[in-house]
Amino acid sequence: MNEKIEHRGQDVETPLQAAGVLPDGNSRLLDASWPFARRVEALARTWEESGRDGRWLANGKAFFALQCWFLAAERHHEALDGTTADYVRHAFDAIGGTRGWDAMLAERARCSCHFDSWRLENISVCLGCLRYLCYQHPRRCGPDCDGEIVG
Numbered sequence: 001m002n003e004k005i006e007h008r009g010q011d012v013e014t015p016l017q018a019a020g021v022l023p024d025g026n027s028r029l030l031d032a033s034w035p036f037a038r039r040v041e042a043l044a045r046t047w048e049e050s051g052r053d054g055r056w057l058a059n060g061k062a063f064f065a066l067q068c069w070f071l072a073a074e075r076h077h078e079a080l081d082g083t084t085a086d087y088v089r090h091a092f093d094a095i096g097g098t099r100g101w102d103a104m105l106a107e108r109a110r111c112s113c114h115f116d117s118w119r120l121e122n123i124s125v126c127l128g129c130l131r132y133l134c135y136q137h138p139r140r141c142g143p144d145c146d147g148e149i150v151g
């Protein structure tokens with residue numbers, strides 16, 4: 001199955017899809033060739049159209065980025081459409097709800113700026129390139145990335 005994403009009014013394959021990577025929620029969210037909000041919207045739409053098939057739900061690093069993005073949207077009082085909000089809630093439930101999220105936040109990752117190890121509760125992620133960044137990093141990822149930093 002080769003899923004398509006609409007970009008500038010045209011259905012196109014992402015580079016991961018063109019390379020034959022099987023579509024699932026994680027590969028969609030980790031494909032940094034699209035703006036993060038657009039990846040989430042397309043994924044939520046695919047999940048809805050598939051009858052809310054669980055294989056489209058994110059977990060791991062993809063879920064961490066999704067949840068940080070969602071929490072940032074809530075802090076900025078940005079409303080999500082119903083399908084996208086439902087998708088995030090179902091993905092949250094699928095990782096174990098609050099207990100699963102707390103366990104994830106206790107996991108460790110290395111920041112890409114200093115390579116120091118941090119608990120996920122103390123690290124940020126760039127939604128453009130999906131690099132983990134520590135609090136010492138400037139609020140912009142770099143000249144090759146204009147992604148929002150959340151977390």
